[in-house]
Amino acid sequence: MNKKNGFILIYVLGVTFAFVSLILFFNYKVKKYLDSFTGYYKEIEKENIFELGFELAKKILENDTNNNDWLGETWNIERNFRINEYEVKIIISDENGKININKIMGEKGQVNQLLFDLIKSLFQVCGYSSSLLDCFFDWIDEDNLPRAEGAEEIYYKSIGLINLPPNRNLLSLRELFLIKGFDNNILEGEEENEGLLSFVTIYSDDKININTCKGQILNAMGFTKSQVDSIMVEREYRPLNERFLTRVNRQVFLKYRNLIKYNSNYFRVLVYLKDEKENEAVCEGIIKKDKSIELIRKGIL
Numbered sequence: 001m002n003k004k005n006g007f008i009l010i011y012v013l014g015v016t017f018a019f020v021s022l023i024l025f026f027n028y029k030v031k032k033y034l035d036s037f038t039g040y041y042k043e044i045e046k047e048n049i050f051e052l053g054f055e056l057a058k059k060i061l062e063n064d065t066n067n068n069d070w071l072g073e074t075w076n077i078e079r080n081f082r083i084n085e086y087e088v089k090i091i092i093s094d095e096n097g098k099i100n101i102n103k104i105m106g107e108k109g110q111v112n113q114l115l116f117d118l119i120k121s122l123f124q125v126c127g128y129s130s131s132l133l134d135c136f137f138d139w140i141d142e143d144n145l146p147r148a149e150g151a152e153e154i155y156y157k158s159i160g161l162i163n164l165p166p167n168r169n170l171l172s173l174r175e176l177f178l179i180k181g182f183d184n185n186i187l188e189g190e191e192e193n194e195g196l197l198s199f200v201t202i203y204s205d206d207k208i209n210i211n212t213c214k215g216q217i218l219n220a221m222g223f224t225k226s227q228v229d230s231i232m233v234e235r236e237y238r239p240l241n242e243r244f245l246t247r248v249n250r251q252v253f254l255k256y257r258n259l260i261k262y263n264s265n266y267f268r269v270l271v272y273l274k275d276e277k278e279n280e281a282v283c284e285g286i287i288k289k290d291k292s293i294e295l296i297r298k299g300i301l
Contacts, residue, residue: 046273049083050283053090053271058293060092061267068239069094069264070211089272095286096264097212098201102169105140112206114259122199122220128186135180139165151180170202172300203268203286203297207261211239222252265289268301 060075069075079090099122104115123130131149138150144167146152156164164178176182176196189195199217208217210231218228227248234244239262245253253260266288273281285298 045084046086046281049086049088049273050271052083053088053283054269054285054287054295054298057090057092057267057269057271058287058295061287061289062293068211068262069096069209070235070239070262072236072238075267085276087274089270089274091270091272093268093270094209094212094264095201095204095266095268096207096209096261097214097217098199098204099208099217100202100204100206101136101200102140102202103204103206105137109141114256115206118208118217118220118256118259119200121222122217125216125220126193126196126199128196129181132179132181132186135182136176139175139179140167140169142167155180173197173200173202174300201266203301204264204266206259208259209262209264210245210260211235211262212264221256223249 056079060079064073064075066073075092079088081088099115099119101119104112104119106112120130120133123133134147134150138147138152144152146155152165156162161178166175170176176187177184182196185195187195187197189198194214194216199214210218215228215232218231219225223231230248231240231245234240241262242253245260266286268284269287270282270284283298284301285295286301288294288296
């Protein structure tokens with residue numbers, strides 16, 4: 001009888017252990033599912049806030065109806081607000097204040113001489129090696145003949161990169177990191193020196209808004225340091241015009257007159273999110289402002 005009771009006890013304990021294990025396993029699966037669902041929900045929530053940020057940026061730019069775009073306007077003001085558990089920050093910057101490096105060489109290999117002269121001068125102002133330009137043009141031209149200090153297919157194969165260069169315009173500025181000589185120091189800068197990515201874009205026309213471009217670009221045009229300082233001070237109070245630029249340096253203005261504009265059609269928008277646990281997320285996009293306002297690119301630029 002005792003043996004039978006002992007057997008029953010062992011059986012009951014075994015069943016109980018199995019049942020408890022099943023419950024624990026079920027709880028684990030439920031928790032994992034809920035965590036997964038919560039994570040998915042948060043991602044959807046962040047995407048919705050990003051979309052809201054871009055819509056707000058479009059509305060801000062839509063309300064800017066004057067003929068000039070300069071840094072003293074309201075679109076250039078950083079917006080900060082809160083949505084649910086997220087701190088949201090929206091920053092709008094002008095892409096037309098940069099040099100569009102995809103516009104330097106046309107589809108048939110023809111060179112925009114003004115843009116070429118400007119980018120070459122910018123490299124000198126920033127202290128970049130002139131060989132970088134050879135490498136860049138070898139990346140986008142249609143042939144496989146390396147320039148004097150450039151790099152074509154043989155070089156990229158030697159470092160394990162096949163089917164490069166692509167022999168087309170850049171699809172993303174991130175491609176620059178693949179081109180020979182374009183390292184982090186050149187592209188992103190170091191300490192107080194801004195990198196090349198601060199001065200170039202692939203999202204604009206072949207003009208440069210002189211009201212928003214950086215001092216290095218003004219210097220590359222040929223304006224002296226004191227003239228650049230004078231331009232920067234003027235831009236703090238009002239947008240520039242032909243009369244002012246002619247008075248500052250007539251020769252430089254006349255040379256780049258066909259490259260200069262005073263308004264912008266392309267803007268970069270960065271939407272930052274930070275939750276209560278200090279986790280951060282960012283999404284960036286390009287808005288084109290013409291007859292209509294539209295988001296033409298979102299994600300990796």
